[in-house]
Amino acid sequence: ALTSLFANYKKGKHSWVNTLDLAYGIIAQDGQSAIKTDDRIDFTSKYGYQTNNENWYYSGLVNFRTQFAEGFEIEDGRETGVSISDFLAPAFSIVAIGADYRPNEKFSVFLSPATSKITIVNVDRLATDFGLDEGDNARFEIGAFVKISYQDDIFENVNLLTKIDLFSNYVEN
Numbered sequence: 001a002l003t004s005l006f007a008n009y010k011k012g013k014h015s016w017v018n019t020l021d022l023a024y025g026i027i028a029q030d031g032q033s034a035i036k037t038d039d040r041i042d043f044t045s046k047y048g049y050q051t052n053n054e055n056w057y058y059s060g061l062v063n064f065r066t067q068f069a070e071g072f073e074i075e076d077g078r079e080t081g082v083s084i085s086d087f088l089a090p091a092f093s094i095v096a097i098g099a100d101y102r103p104n105e106k107f108s109v110f111l112s113p114a115t116s117k118i119t120i121v122n123v124d125r126l127a128t129d130f131g132l133d134e135g136d137n138a139r140f141e142i143g144a145f146v147k148i149s150y151q152d153d154i155f156e157n158v159n160l161l162t163k164i165d166l167f168s169n170y171v172e173n
């Protein structure tokens with residue numbers, strides 16, 4: 001199952017882009033038990049105010065990512081051992097202020113030198129697997145963030161969406 005929702009607003013120099021991607025997939029093949037192949041909750045909201053250059057916007061961005069269900073290591077096509085992830089284990093929240101370069105409706109590069117990132121892990125035994133200290137359920141970081149996205153109709157009824165998010169912590173290497 002895959003749902004990609006969007007709500008976009010543009011009036012004058014104001015622009016507001018919102019996306020919500022929800023995905024959950026399982027596969028069972030050759031008589032093996034079903035395993036999870038996709039599990040995603042990804043919400044992004046980006047507001048921009050156009051500068052004197054029509055391709056650049058002063059922008060703010062909020063992003064939240066997690067998953068719906070437990071995830072397990074896969075060995076020989078079967079889930080093994082205890083879970084390695086779960087709902088809100090991990091979850092990532094980003095709040096960023098920066099500039100957005102949009103030369104057209106298909107391509108965007110958001111650059112933020114001022115970004116806060118919060119990693120949440122609500123399963124204690126998984127906390128250290130996601131960079132948290134033992135006994136902690138959240139980690140706060142400050143750094144730089146880049147989000148690049150491209151979307152285009154490549155054939156009739158076929159749309160390509162590709163994106164990459166990069167975060168670099170100022171305090172740690």
